[in-house]
Amino acid sequence: MDCDAFREEMMDLLYEEAAPAVARRLDEHQAACRACRDELSSFRRLRRHLASWRTPPDLGRVPRRFSSARPYLAMAAALLLLVMGGLALKGSELRYEQGRFAFRLGRAPEPSALSAALAAQEQRHRREIDALQATVAAMSEEATLRKVQRMIEESEARQATIVSAGLTRLEERTEARRQYDLAQVGAGLSYLDGKAGLQAARTTELMGHVLQASQKR
Amino acid sequence: MPRASKFTRSMAPSDEELVEQFQNGDSSAFDVLVRRWERKVQGAIYRLVGPGEDVRDLSQETLLKAYRGLGTFKQEARFSSWLYQIALNVCRDRMRRGRGKSYVSFDELSETGDTGTEPGPSALELIEARDLSRQVAAAVSALPQEQREVVVLKEYQGLTFLEIAEALDVPLSTVKTRLYRGLGQLRQELVRQGVRGGTPVPAPTS
Numbered sequence: 033m034d035c036d037a038f039r040e041e042m043m044d045l046l047y048e049e050a051a052p053a054v055a056r057r058l059d060e061h062q063a064a065c066r067a068c069r070d071e072l073s074s075f076r077r078l079r080r081h082l083a084s085w086r087t088p089p090d091l092g093r094v095p096r097r098f099s100s101a102r103p104y105l106a107m108a109a110a111l112l113l114l115v116m117g118g119l120a121l122k123g124s125e126l127r128y129e130q131g132r133f134a135f136r137l138g139r140a141p142e143p144s145a146l147s148a149a150l151a152a153q154e155q156r157h158r159r160e161i162d163a164l165q166a167t168v169a170a171m172s173e174e175a176t177l178r179k180v181q182r183m184i185e186e187s188e189a190r191q192a193t194i195v196s197a198g199l200t201r202l203e204e205r206t207e208a209r210r211q212y213d214l215a216q217v218g219a220g221l222s223y224l225d226g227k228a229g230l231q232a233a234r235t236t237e238l239m240g241h242v243l244q245a246s247q248k249r
Numbered sequence: 250m251p252r253a254s255k256f257t258r259s260m261a262p263s264d265e266e267l268v269e270q271f272q273n274g275d276s277s278a279f280d281v282l283v284r285r286w287e288r289k290v291q292g293a294i295y296r297l298v299g300p301g302e303d304v305r306d307l308s309q310e311t312l313l314k315a316y317r318g319l320g321t322f323k324q325e326a327r328f329s330s331w332l333y334q335i336a337l338n339v340c341r342d343r344m345r346r347g348r349g350k351s352y353v354s355f356d357e358l359s360e361t362g363d364t365g366t367e368p369g370p371s372a373l374e375l376i377e378a379r380d381l382s383r384q385v386a387a388a389v390s391a392l393p394q395e396q397r398e399v400v401v402l403k404e405y406q407g408l409t410f411l412e413i414a415e416a417l418d419v420p421l422s423t424v425k426t427r428l429y430r431g432l433g434q435l436r437q438e439l440v441r442q443g444v445r446g447g448t449p450v451p452a453p454t455s
Contacts, residue, residue: 043425047403049410078436081444082404085385087292091304 033061038068046075145201149194157187214243264328271319279316286329287312289406290336296401297340299390307343311336330415333408337398337416344394381444388438396431403428 038061044050045058062069160183164176218239262270262281270278291308298307314335322331389397402408402416403424413424 039429040422040425043428044410047410074436075432078432078439079404081381081439082385082389082400082435084382085296085389085405086382087295091288091291091295 033057035061035065035068038062038065039071042068042072042075046072046079145198149198153191153194156190160187210246211243214239214246265324268319268322268324268328272322279319282315282328283312286332290332293333293336293401293406294340296389296405297337297397298343299386303343307336307339311339314339326415327412329408330412333402333406333412333416334418341394384439384442384444385435388435388442391438392431392434396427396434399424399427400431400435 038058041050041054041058045055050058062072164180164183221239262278264282264285267278267282271282287308290311291304294307294311295304298304311332315332318335322328326334389400392400398417399413402413403410408416410421410424414421417424
C-alpha cells in the first residue's frame with residue numbers, strides 16, 4: 033500500500049469502519065511510513081478537540097403526539113361538519129364569522145315579509161266583509177251564499193299564492209346563506225388545519241360530502 | 250442486569266418495523282420514532298445551522314415532513330438516513346432563504362452542555378475547554394456546506410459512511426473525500442486559532 037492508497041482508506045481507520053483485512057494493510061503502512069502515521073494521529077487529536085463541542089442540554093423539545101393529535105383534530109372537524117350538516121338539514125344554522133361562532137335554532141322566519149303579507153290579507157278580508165254586509169240585504173240568501181263561497185275560494189287561492197311565494201323566497205335565501213356559511217366554515221377549518229399542518233385535503237373532502245348530502249335533501 | 254436490558258432492547262421494535270406499522274395504519278408508531286430520533290435530529294440541525302431559535306422550528310418542520318412522507322416511504326434506504334436527508338434539506342432551504350445563516354454566535358455557546366461538569370478538571374482547564382468548544386463551533390460553521398454536512402453527520406451524529414451516502418445521495422467515496430477535506434480544513438483552522446495539538450480536552454464521557 034502506498035501513501036495515496038492509505039489516504040483514501042484513512043477515514044475508515046479513523047472512524048473504525050475499516051474491514052479487518054484493510055485495517056491490517058493500513059496498520060502495516062503507517063508502521064513503516066512516518067508521514068502517514070503523523071497524519072493519522074493528528075486527525076485523532078483533532079477528533080478529540082471536536083468532541084468538546086456539545087449540544088446545549090436545553091435545545092428544547094419538539095411537541096410530540098403527531099399521530100394522536102391529528103386524528104383528534106380530524107375527528108373534531110368531522111364531528112363539527114356532521115353537526116352542522118344535521119343542523120342545516122333541520123334549518124338551523126351554526127355560523128363562523130369574524131372569529132366567533134353563532135348558532136340559530138330552526139329556520140329563520142322573515143318577519144317583515146310575512147307580517148306585511150298578513151296585514152294586507154287582513155285588510156282585504158275586512159273590506160270584503162264590509163262589502164258583503166252592505167250587499168247582503170239586497171240579495172237572496174242563495175245568491176249570497178254562492179257569492180260568499182266564491183269570495184272565500186278566491187281569498188284562499190290568493191293567500192296560498194302569497195304564502196307559497198314567500199316560502200319559496202325564504203327557502204332560496206336560507207339555502208344561499210347556508211351554502212355561504214358552510215363555505216366559510218370550510219375555509220376557516222382549512223386555515224386552522226393548514227396552520228397546524230393538518231390534512232386540508234381531507235377536510236375539503238369531508239366538506240364536499242356534507243355539501244353533497246345536504247343538497248340531496 | 251445486563252441480560253434484562255439486552256432482552257428489553259431486543260423487544261423494542263426496529264425503525265423498519267415501526268415504519269411498517271405506521272404504513273399499516275398504526276400512526277402511534279410515529280410517536281415512538283420521534284422519541285427515538287428527535288434529539289439526534291435536533292443535534293444535527295443545531296450544528297448545521299448554528300444555535301438559535303431556528304433549531305426548534307427546523308426540527309418541527311423536519312418531523313412534520315417526515316410524518317407526511319412516511320406513508321409513501323419505501324424502505325430502500327434506512328429510516329435514519331431518510332430522516333437526516335429531510336433535516337438536511339430543511340436546513341439547506343432555510344439557509345438558501347437567508348433566514349438562518351450558518352454561523353455560530355459565541356454568546357450562545359456559553360452553555361455547552363455537560364462539558365466540564367465531571368469532577369476533575371481545574372478552573373483553567375474548564376475555561377480552556379469552553380474556549381476550545383467555541384473555536385471548534387466557529388471552525389465547523391466556517392466549513393463549506395458539503396464538508397460541514399459530512400463532518401456533522403459523521404463526527405457528531407455517528408452515522409456510518411453508508412448511511413451518510415444514503416442521506417446525501419452521493420457515492421461512498423465522495424463522502425470520504427469530503428470528510429477528509431473537511432477535517433483537513435478544521436485542523437488548519439484550529440491551528441490558525443492557536444489550538445495546539447498537545448493539550449486536547451478529555452474525550453467525551455457520553
